[in-house]
Amino acid sequence: xxESELKIRNSASVPPEKCVFCQIVARKLPAAIVCEDQDYxxxxxxxxxxxxxxxxxxxxxxETVWDMTAAEIGGLFALAAKISKGxxxxxxxxxxxxxxxxxxxxxxxxxxxxxxxxxxxxxEKGQWMDRKNATPEQLQRMASCxxxxxxx
Ligand SMILES: [Zn+2]
Numbered sequence: 001x002x003e004s005e006l007k008i009r010n011s012a013s014v015p016p017e018k019c020v021f022c023q024i025v026a027r028k029l030p031a032a033i034v035c036e037d038q039d040y041x042x043x044x045x046x047x048x049x050x051x052x053x054x055x056x057x058x059x060x061x062x063e064t065v066w067d068m069t070a071a072e073i074g075g076l077f078a079l080a081a082k083i084s085k086g087x088x089x090x091x092x093x094x095x096x097x098x099x100x101x102x103x104x105x106x107x108x109x110x111x112x113x114x115x116x117x118x119x120x121x122x123x124e125k126g127q128w129m130d131r132k133n134a135t136p137e138q139l140q141r142m143a144s145c146x147x148x149x150x151x152x
Pocket of ligand 1: 016019020021022023060061062111112
């Protein structure tokens with residue numbers, strides 16, 4: 001199959017001006033931001049699977065990893081690995097999951113590339129997790145705890 005013909009169905013697909021994550025990048029929507037640089041931004045998932053559940057995104061809009069260059073994919077995961085240490089310290093967790101969904105079939109709810117960092121504790125090993133409610137204040141507090149726990 002020609003690579004240009006390969007498409008991933010995504011019901012959440014929207015133009016960048018209507019994209020929730022692009023609006024967070026542009027500060028048109030609120031989020032509990034952990035950190036950002038020129039190319040990437042990290043903020044708290046507003047319905048976390050566990051306390052400390054963080055999302056890392058490229059600022060440039062693209063729906064799936066297929067829309068990113070190899071260097072962008074490398075930068076995204078390198079930053080997620082760095083932030084995961086802050087997440088683990090801030091939540092006193094024992095491990096973490098990276099989850100990166102591409103397309104409707106994979107439950108990608110926001111069609112802008114992102115990596116989930118989900119901290120887990122040994123006591124939860126093997127358990128399925130449900131999304132939890134968190135207040136904006138709880139998310140802001142956790143974002144600042146993770147930021148303080150990041151290595152410089
Ligand atoms: Zn976007």
